[in-house]
Amino acid sequence: MNNSFLRVSIWVYLVIFFLYLLGPLVIMSVTAFNSSAFPRMTPWECLTFQWFGELFQDQRILNGIKNSLIIGAGTVVLSVAMGLAGALMLTQIWPKLRATYYTVIIAPILIPGVVLGISTLVFWDRINRMLGLGADSFLSNGIFLTVIGQSTFIASYCMLVLVARLQRYDVALTEAALDLGATHAQAFRKILLPFMRPAIASAAVLAFLASFENYNTTTFTFGEYPTLTIELAQKVRYGITPAISALAFLIVALTVFFALLNEAKLKRQELVAAARKKATVEELAGKIKLPSFFSGNMAAVLLVVFAVATITVVGTATAYNPGQCIANVKEQKRLEAEQRIQELRKQREEQRKKREAEEAEQGGAQQSAPKPSNNSGFGNVFAPNSLGGDAEEEGSDSETPPSNNGGFGGAFDPNSLQSDQ
Amino acid sequence: MSAGVGVDLENLWIRFGDFVAVRDANVNINGGDFFSFLGPSGCGKTTILRAVSGFLDPSEGKVLIGGNDMRGIGPNKRPTALIFQNLALFPLMKVWENITFSLEIKGASTAERRKRADELLDMIALPGQGDKLPSELSGGQRQRVAIARALCAEPDVLLLDEPLSALDLKLRQHMRTELREIQQRVGITFIYITHDQGEALTMSDNIAVMRAGVIDQIADGKTIYNDPNTAFAASFVGENNVFRGKIKQVMGNEALIATNRSGDLVARISTANQGKLKEGDDAMMFIRPEAFAIAPDGASGDHFVTARVTHEEFEGNVFNIFTEGDGGKEIKVSLPNLGQSFEDHTGQNITLEYETRNAVLVPAGELAAE
Amino acid sequence: MPGFLKEFFNRNGTGMGLAILGLVLFWTIGLIILPQLSMLDFSFRPNLPPPEIGGPKDVYTLENYKYLIYGPEGGSQSYNAVDLRVFFRTLIAAVCVTIFNLIICYPIAYYLGQSKGSHIRIFAIMLIIPYWINEILRAFALRIIFGETGVLNTLFMGLGIFDTPFDFIRNDIALYAGLGYAYILLMIFPMYNVIESLDGNQIEAARDLGAPWWRIHWRVVIPYAKPGISSGCTMVFMLSAGALAAPQILGGPSSLWFTQLIYQQFNDNNDWPQGAAYAIVLLVTCILFVLAVMRLFKVNMGDIGK
Numbered sequence A: 001m002n003n004s005f006l007r008v009s010i011w012v013y014l015v016i017f018f019l020y021l022l023g024p025l026v027i028m029s030v031t032a033f034n035s036s037a038f039p040r041m042t043p044w045e046c047l048t049f050q051w052f053g054e055l056f057q058d059q060r061i062l063n064g065i066k067n068s069l070i071i072g073a074g075t076v077v078l079s080v081a082m083g084l085a086g087a088l089m090l091t092q093i094w095p096k097l098r099a100t101y102y103t104v105i106i107a108p109i110l111i112p113g114v115v116l117g118i119s120t121l122v123f124w125d126r127i128n129r130m131l132g133l134g135a136d137s138f139l140s141n142g143i144f145l146t147v148i149g150q151s152t153f154i155a156s157y158c159m160l161v162l163v164a165r166l167q168r169y170d171v172a173l174t175e176a177a178l179d180l181g182a183t184h185a186q187a188f189r190k191i192l193l194p195f196m197r198p199a200i201a202s203a204a205v206l207a208f209l210a211s212f213e214n215y216n217t218t219t220f221t222f223g224e225y226p227t228l229t230i231e232l233a234q235k236v237r238y239g240i241t242p243a244i245s246a247l248a249f250l251i252v253a254l255t256v257f258f259a260l261l262n263e264a265k266l267k268r269q270e271l272v273a274a275a276r277k278k279a280t281v282e283e284l285a286g287k288i289k290l291p292s293f294f295s296g297n298m299a300a301v302l303l304v305v306f307a308v309a310t311i312t313v314v315g316t317a318t319a320y321n322p323g324q325c326i327a328n329v330k331e332q333k334r335l336e337a338e339q340r341i342q343e344l345r346k347q348r349e350e351q352r353k354k355r356e357a358e359e360a361e362q363g364g365a366q367q368s369a370p371k372p373s374n375n376s377g378f379g380n381v382f383a384p385n386s387l388g389g390d391a392e393e394e395g396s397d398s399e400t401p402p403s404n405n406g407g408f409g410g411a412f413d414p415n416s417l418q419s420d421q
Numbered sequence B: 001m002s003a004g005v006g007v008d009l010e011n012l013w014i015r016f017g018d019f020v021a022v023r024d025a026n027v028n029i030n031g032g033d034f035f036s037f038l039g040p041s042g043c044g045k046t047t048i049l050r051a052v053s054g055f056l057d058p059s060e061g062k063v064l065i066g067g068n069d070m071r072g073i074g075p076n077k078r079p080t081a082l083i084f085q086n087l088a089l090f091p092l093m094k095v096w097e098n099i100t101f102s103l104e105i106k107g108a109s110t111a112e113r114r115k116r117a118d119e120l121l122d123m124i125a126l127p128g129q130g131d132k133l134p135s136e137l138s139g140g141q142r143q144r145v146a147i148a149r150a151l152c153a154e155p156d157v158l159l160l161d162e163p164l165s166a167l168d169l170k171l172r173q174h175m176r177t178e179l180r181e182i183q184q185r186v187g188i189t190f191i192y193i194t195h196d197q198g199e200a201l202t203m204s205d206n207i208a209v210m211r212a213g214v215i216d217q218i219a220d221g222k223t224i225y226n227d228p229n230t231a232f233a234a235s236f237v238g239e240n241n242v243f244r245g246k247i248k249q250v251m252g253n254e255a256l257i258a259t260n261r262s263g264d265l266v267a268r269i270s271t272a273n274q275g276k277l278k279e280g281d282d283a284m285m286f287i288r289p290e291a292f293a294i295a296p297d298g299a300s301g302d303h304f305v306t307a308r309v310t311h312e313e314f315e316g317n318v319f320n321i322f323t324e325g326d327g328g329k330e331i332k333v334s335l336p337n338l339g340q341s342f343e344d345h346t347g348q349n350i351t352l353e354y355e356t357r358n359a360v361l362v363p364a365g366e367l368a369a370e
Numbered sequence C: 001m002p003g004f005l006k007e008f009f010n011r012n013g014t015g016m017g018l019a020i021l022g023l024v025l026f027w028t029i030g031l032i033i034l035p036q037l038s039m040l041d042f043s044f045r046p047n048l049p050p051p052e053i054g055g056p057k058d059v060y061t062l063e064n065y066k067y068l069i070y071g072p073e074g075g076s077q078s079y080n081a082v083d084l085r086v087f088f089r090t091l092i093a094a095v096c097v098t099i100f101n102l103i104i105c106y107p108i109a110y111y112l113g114q115s116k117g118s119h120i121r122i123f124a125i126m127l128i129i130p131y132w133i134n135e136i137l138r139a140f141a142l143r144i145i146f147g148e149t150g151v152l153n154t155l156f157m158g159l160g161i162f163d164t165p166f167d168f169i170r171n172d173i174a175l176y177a178g179l180g181y182a183y184i185l186l187m188i189f190p191m192y193n194v195i196e197s198l199d200g201n202q203i204e205a206a207r208d209l210g211a212p213w214w215r216i217h218w219r220v221v222i223p224y225a226k227p228g229i230s231s232g233c234t235m236v237f238m239l240s241a242g243a244l245a246a247p248q249i250l251g252g253p254s255s256l257w258f259t260q261l262i263y264q265q266f267n268d269n270n271d272w273p274q275g276a277a278y279a280i281v282l283l284v285t286c287i288l289f290v291l292a293v294m295r296l297f298k299v300n301m302g303d304i305g306k
Helices: A002-031 A051-057 A061-094 A095-110 A113-130 A143-164 A171-179 A184-213 A229-238 A242-278 A283-284 A298-319 A322-359 A362-366 A377-380 A387-399 A402-410 A413-418 B044-053 B095-099 B101-106 B111-121 B139-152 B169-186 B198-204 B221-226 B231-236 C002-012 C015-043 C065-068 C080-115 C120-131 C135-144 C151-158 C173-182 C184-196 C200-210 C215-243 C245-250 C258-267 C270-298
Strands: B006-014 B018-029 B034-038 B060-065 B080-083 B157-161 B189-194 B206-211 B215-220 B239-251 B254-259 B264-269 B282-287 B304-314 B318-324 B332-337 B349-353 B359-363
Touching: A002 A242, A002 C135, A002 C173, A051 A061, A061 A095, A061 A143, A061 A184, A061 B018, A061 C002, A095 A143, A095 C015, A095 C215, A113 A143, A113 C015, A113 C258, A113 C270, A143 A184, A143 C015, A171 A184, A171 A298, A184 A229, A184 B101, A184 C015, A229 A242, A229 C135, A229 C245, A242 C120, A242 C135, A298 B169, A298 B264, A298 B349, B006 B044, B006 B095, B018 B044, B018 B215, B034 B044, B034 C270, B044 B060, B044 B080, B044 B189, B080 B139, B080 C215, B095 B101, B095 B111, B095 B139, B101 B111, B101 B139, B111 B139, B139 B169, B169 B189, B169 B198, B189 B198, B198 B221, B206 B221, B206 B231, B215 B221, B215 B231, B221 C200, B231 B239, B231 B282, B231 B359, B239 B264, B304 B332, B332 C173, B349 C270, C002 C015, C002 C151, C015 C270, C065 C080, C065 C184, C065 C270, C080 C120, C080 C173, C080 C184, C080 C215, C080 C270, C120 C184, C135 C151, C135 C173, C135 C245, C173 C215, C173 C245, C184 C215, C200 C215, C215 C270, C245 C258, C258 C270
Parallel strands: B034 B189, B034 B206, B080 B157, B157 B189, B264 B359
Antiparallel strands: B006 B018, B006 B060, B206 B215, B239 B254, B239 B282, B254 B264, B282 B359, B304 B318, B304 B349, B318 B332
């Protein structure tokens, strides 16, 4: 009785936990398909793919992606190399130095990213000056600084991943290779590296993702080369649009795709290994009957479902035109807004009369700005039943294209805008 | 035996910090010999092997292979191949790739390597298994692949570091014969490391007995068994009964010793100690269990031992009698089972008889742990 | 020491040995130690235009640290109340986020660590996926939810729980939820690793002896999982205290995070030495705090990162 109660509560807890974890991503992804200019799920207006189009026309985003890829590649190479060297050193360092060494190479994980960014910037700026180089030298290049700064701590992550596998490596294998005539470099390339390959692949993926999403360190070092994350942060801080949801959706979809792909591959490797174990000599020498890709492979099935869904969505997107729907919604909203403005005017009129009567001096801004775009005034006056957001949308729909909200938001103090939304 | 490449150790010392792993080792291994280092774990025998294969630099002294000093020459440049205790087969390579790794390093073509792999696979009686992974083979098969991989490098000296220790008893005994056959077929020098005296005795031309970094004795198996130099060699190789005492009188190559509990007994002084042991020295006398016979009651003299029987056991080929012995140790007597009748002596005193040539006298020294 | 080096080169070969040693030295000295020392040195210097650096005015000074405590010279207040308040609020909030994360993650880590079955792998993927998504986008997602017209407000008002939208952002709820959200994985994985290695029989034995479930956790599981718990807590605390993206996106207008002050010193005021001093204060305080808490709970530094 008590036991089953516990089990039920664990499941309820799991559901709530994963809702907290995945819910925001799902909601964000869904908002990418709502035609509302402010990313939201309710009220649902029209199914649209326009935000994807806007996303791909945004030069700053595209440029950010390019910089992120360059920096990511540099960081992967440098941090995997340093992480591997660090892990190799850890397994054979003088025992008395080991604890100190471990503390040093693990410390960057705990040092706040902001601090890493600053120290990188300050240190290389000093080196640059010591060498007498100008402000446009290689050492003060944003890509170089960002790769260096990110690698400082990403190499620690790589080291942890690599050392876990390295601990299972039998040094006798390298010795055997040397004994059979290989040079140290050959033994490393032919024996150790293939053994480490799965861990190196994991470390590289981890390093790339960490580099791609890094903000705290990069924000100090990027210089002339803003990464995608930096661009996103600028956009999000100064006003948000569903184009960002669209980007988020793409990243979520890619992530899920690769996670499933990886899982399916792992599962298949397991199945193949099991089949080989059972296979006879003749089967091995000739052709061994491998299990098909899908048998007993849940992830592979999901992968195919996922691929089909993607094709369907893309197909729909090319054929689908939400123009009529959007026009309807717009018209409806225009009517509603007009009605509200009239009510508002009426109300204001009454208020003004009242105030004039009381000779009050307040509320200049509210009285002189009946335009719906001035939503800071709106939000304060009305008991907002989702009205504040609607009004803002109306404004941005008619006045400025939503993708250009850097300029739109720039007019406001970013903090006050945040609080309004 | 063909004249293979010999290995010599000259005044070899190996230290790790303050710890001396090998102390002044001098060994001459003839070309084409099957030579074993025999000793308990931690005695330094693996260290010697690593010095020969080039993974360790000696602190002092020289390793000579075929007369050439090997100092400063790395393991990949030495004409040796090592078979590791855990075999160290490359787990991600197929069997044939494992076997021909040394050819891959030399840049041989795939076809050439395939051909050589097939030849070696035939030799080790694993034809057609080249495409398996090492993890898909049984223990004995892996063993043979490791040997083939080492032989493929065409070494002058094959070094084997307790390669049979992971196998079960039956397979181990089978592999002993097989290793010896392979050695005789290829005719190169084998240096074999083991703590199992059975392996050393059955396979080796010569054996070095090691204790705590020191080589006690180098000789062929028979000599080591019958004529040990030290108390350690006598007690480590095969079963032996020890009698402690002081030398009362030296008579040429024989001596009379006053034992702690069995009276005065006569023994043959081991060859290496002849002329060195003097009257009054502490000494140890060793008599093998199978060298005793039961004497008629009441017999006495300098080659009779009387002791109380604690228990007896029947082992099939032999019948064992255990009696109270010296310093808490039992005296073990093994009588061959030739169909005669055995009577139960438990609790009684019996008198045992031995021939003087079967009692070996060495200076008192450290005994091998059980 | 030369003995160690000689053995190192023997083992790795000269070329490989040099490559390994070179990379390790570049990383530890060039990327970790020297930049931190350089920043420390920088924090004791006045803010000078580039031509004057290294000149006669470039002397060591405590000015930047004094600023944090006393505020600008000749200022109206005797203490820099604004910055100090932000500093302590950041630390306290980071502690709260850490505790919040520990509480919500422990049951999950325990469940994942102690149950068997293929669904555990699916759960692991579901845990990792949000962590692969950009930090900014995670904060953005929460802003959609916590916004005035966001999902939560719509839901609560639809249910009639609120009659006016609740300002989650101004009340910092969005910020705490966002910080907690960002570091869930870093809390779960160290705990999971340790709990997974706990022999289920110990729990069975305790249950056999009649211990109620909470006592099993208190006396058996938690003491065993202590290294993982401390590892997770340390990482979450350090990362929340050092977070920049979440406060910038989810923070209310009145609630600055200390990292935002550092950011302002660097980017808006262009006062690098001042920013470096603030960064040093943040780093040193966080490290001392973690060490103190670790001593309090008797945990070793070596357990971190395992």
